[in-house]
Amino acid sequence: MKAILLSILLALPCAAIGLDASAKLDAHAKLPKKPEKGIVYTEEISPKTIKLKVVKPGWVYPSHKGGPKRGHLKVGTTAQLLQFTEKAYYIRGTRSDGQPTFGWVAPAAFETKDPKFVDKLKKAHTRQITVRDLIAKKEVALGMTTDEVQRSLRKKPTKTRVRQDAKGQTTTWEYLKTKQIPHYTTVRDPYTGALYRRHTHTTTEEISKTVIEFQNGYVTSLDVSENRGRPRPVIVTNPIIFAW
Numbered sequence: 001m002k003a004i005l006l007s008i009l010l011a012l013p014c015a016a017i018g019l020d021a022s023a024k025l026d027a028h029a030k031l032p033k034k035p036e037k038g039i040v041y042t043e044e045i046s047p048k049t050i051k052l053k054v055v056k057p058g059w060v061y062p063s064h065k066g067g068p069k070r071g072h073l074k075v076g077t078t079a080q081l082l083q084f085t086e087k088a089y090y091i092r093g094t095r096s097d098g099q100p101t102f103g104w105v106a107p108a109a110f111e112t113k114d115p116k117f118v119d120k121l122k123k124a125h126t127r128q129i130t131v132r133d134l135i136a137k138k139e140v141a142l143g144m145t146t147d148e149v150q151r152s153l154r155k156k157p158t159k160t161r162v163r164q165d166a167k168g169q170t171t172t173w174e175y176l177k178t179k180q181i182p183h184y185t186t187v188r189d190p191y192t193g194a195l196y197r198r199h200t201h202t203t204t205e206e207i208s209k210t211v212i213e214f215q216n217g218y219v220t221s222l223d224v225s226e227n228r229g230r231p232r233p234v235i236v237t238n239p240i241i242f243a244w
Contacts, residue, residue, distance in 0.1 A: 039064065039090075040128045041083050050081040051112075054093065058109025060101055064088040070103050071095040079110065086122050140212060144219045146171070149212060157212075168216040175210040177226075 035041060042050055054077050060070040064085050072095065073079065079093030088104045095101045107118050114120070134141055135152040144152070157173035164170075181204070184197040208226035212219055 035132070038085055038129070039083050040085070040125050042081055044128055045124055052079045052081055052089070052091065052110035053112065054079055054109060055111040056109045057096060058105040060093075060095070060103035060105055061088075062103055064090070064104045070101055071097065071099075073101075073105065073109060074098065079105075084121060084125060086125050140210075140219065140222060142219050142222065146214055146217055149173070149219065171214040173212045173214070175212070176206060177208040177210075178204050179207050181205050 035044070054073045054075055057072040057075055059072050061067050062070065064087070074094045074096045077094040079091040081089055081091055082102070083090035087107070089107055089110070090102070090104050092100070092102045093105075107121075130141075131144065131148055134144070135148065138152055138154065140149055140152055150156075153175065155175075158176045159174040161172040162169065163172075180202055182202045183200050185200050186195055187198045188195050208224070210225075211221075211223040213221035213223075
């Protein structure tokens, strides 16, 4: 296992909605195996969808960088958030002529029940980009979910423990890294007198041990024992709570 970073990451609950969509639109919303750099999919942060109210006739663009306009959104309708960057939202919505559309729109065109939604979504974007980087490097951070840890380490723990108390459920995962060590003895050939090595047995020795503790589904403690120094901790913003 590579060096483990100590980071405080964000948890992002989202509201649920239901919108009809054509097969073509659904294809654009699907999370690819390798997401485009800088773009976060709502599927990555929540199994549910996010509904936005259109309050301004925002222009719809084919790219988050701009491009030919595809018309503008109809005020008073709702749009489904599919992807987002720090400065633009990729949505499925309704144009001013009543036709369905999808594309990139400025955040100012939308409104939600939470007045701090835009700022919180920016922080969620930062968190997800950080998590992607950790997973790519097979590293773990405080605040990651059990699913994120599994995707990062790409293997099941050697041992697991579950404890239930008044504060909730605490789960502990242990990962052991071992090495097979062969052992030999020197033997003299009784006929020629030559010396040679004979394998006697093999032992399994522990190289490193990582203990990850989850409190109610989030990493709250990391304990690494290995013959290397600990990396410098990386600190990011506190968890995000959305109000709907």
